[in-house]
Amino acid sequence: MSEAIATSQTILVVGGGISGMTAALEAAEVGKPVILVEKSPSLGGRVSQLHRYFPKLCVPSCGIEINLRRLKANPRVRVLTLTEVVGIEGGPGDYRVRLRTRPRYVTEDCTACGACAEVVEAEFEDEFQLGLGRRKGAYLPHPMAFPQRYVIDPRILGSEDAERAKAACRYGAIDLDMRESEATVNVGAIIWATGWRPYDADRIQPYGHDRYADVVTNMEFERMADPMGPTGGRIQRPSTGEPPRRIAFIQCAGSRDVNHLKHCSRICCMATLKQTHYVREALGEDVEMDIYYIDIRAIDRLDDFHRAVRRDPKIRFIKSKVANITRGDDGRVVLHGVDTEGYRRYAEPYDLVVLATGMEPAVKASELPVAVAGNEHGFIERDPANGAIFAAGCAEDALDVNRAAQSATAAALRAIQVVNRAAGTEG
Structure with a gap:
């Protein structure tokens, strides 16, 4: 396990959907360092799978693109994809969180040219299309994916497909020897924004x-x-x-x-x-x-x-x-x-x-790696016993996009108050 990183002034946001991105940006744009973790290969969450929002019927890519621009422009936000929280210890102002990151098998040198996908023959059900379509064993999760980097499906490792994909990359961005890694981060507050599932x-x-x-x-x-x-x-x-x-x-x-x-x-x-x-x-x-x-x-x-x-x-x-x-x-x-x-x-x-x-919560309150208050439907309830762990968006309740963003902003404000108190900047 790597050495601990971050500080008690850092806010950890778990979940990279619209609520997680909103919470991360609200905290970062007032000067707080933020770690945003997402278990899938890219940000966007459930909203990225919608065709349009109601009631204006505009496409979700508009709102997502704005948030992605803000994330790219803000050095205070560190984004970790393919990453999950596997352990939480400590309390408000001093949490130690263990993170586990799965390998993408593609480095930051990827230009998303798609050459690897062209030579791979194996196909699998496409998670982004809810299993209604198929994707290659080397794939870009979806057109708006951030980071805009391909992923090698671990099911083709050791096959000719994997070697062909590696040989096809002109930038040497495919590393088939990547391994799962763990790290411990010290943070002052945690925003749980793992969204919903149908x-x-x-x-x-x-x-x-x-x-x-x-x-x-x-x-x-x-x-x-x-x-x-x-x-x-x-x-x-x-x-x-x-x-x-x-x-x-x-x-x-x-x-x-x-x-x-x-x-x-x-x-x-x-x-x-x-x-x-x-x-x-x-x-x-x-x-x-x-x-x-x-x-x-x-x-x-x-x-x-x-x-x-x-x-x-x-x-x-x-x-x-x-x-x-x-x-x-x-x-x-x-x-x-x-x-x-x-x-x-x-x-x-x-x-x-x-x-x-x-909708039901993607991660129920009883499934978190730390004890929090939850209601009978599995949503996280606001409770002093939760310490500085705050739910945002559909981790807190069944909400539409607008109300989920409002919930995320509220969670960010609560987290900011905690880290300010830890630094002695708020009474």
Whole structure:
């Protein structure tokens, strides 16, 4: 293990998504040294997988690019990718944190030219595309990846593919002898911003996500609609590749359900309303869409967005919790349930079904390498017993992008107060 680095004035931010980047920048731009660690090969987190934000429908790359520019320009932020926290000791103003970094097998000499990927033959499921596409064994995680450096998948080590990749690099940037390393850092405060993961739709057995190709999740639909996604932005039936003419969106798929996620994830209603715009833009005015919902939770200015969708004559809002999904004789998927406003039983066929699955913390409070207070949903609660470990973004609660950034700013301010007190600059 390497010698300890950093000081009690340093703030450690765990997680390189929008919340982690926001917290790191807020702290660094008031003069605090920051270490930002991310377990994947690049920053960006879940937001980088979205096609657009609501309600303005702008592309997330805009916000991410601004943050990346700020990070690149700020020498106070040290970014460590492929790195995880494996141990925490100490207390406020004096934490000793053990970090473990996995090898990228590519050095900082990489220019992201892509020559290594061109000669590698092995392919694997693409994590960024949620398994909907495939990538090479030498790959750039995504177009906006930071650092803009390729990664060698460890599964090709020792193969001819790995040697071909190394030989193809004109800059000598591929080092197949890289090894996992550990370091201990001393920090004054910790911001935990590990974000969220979509609830596993395969666990909602009546909806058949694991059986029917034409039943997809809202995050899978985001990737489908993105021009940089696995279908090049074509919204299509996965089973046939044809454009769907009738689409169903099912709200609260697994959410507000004692058998799955008890809480409301707050983003699902707006995500669906946003995705109806994707359909209109990509497939025109003839596509019919039905939204099955318990209630629509669109507050503040977002209600205007909701009302605009309701004015579309070919979008129906059906107040019902879908009971189950089957496959019809014509190959389409069929939704079964009861319309609770008219108490009408239905068996409606669709070309494509989108499940608005909720969010759960990517790392639950009970899974942290140190004891912190957590609620029944796994989110980290604010509690004096946590010391100077502060949750940010969706590690703290189910939040949309705007509120996650606000949460991150608040966490940064709390961390700054702790390190200021440790330095005696605040009473």
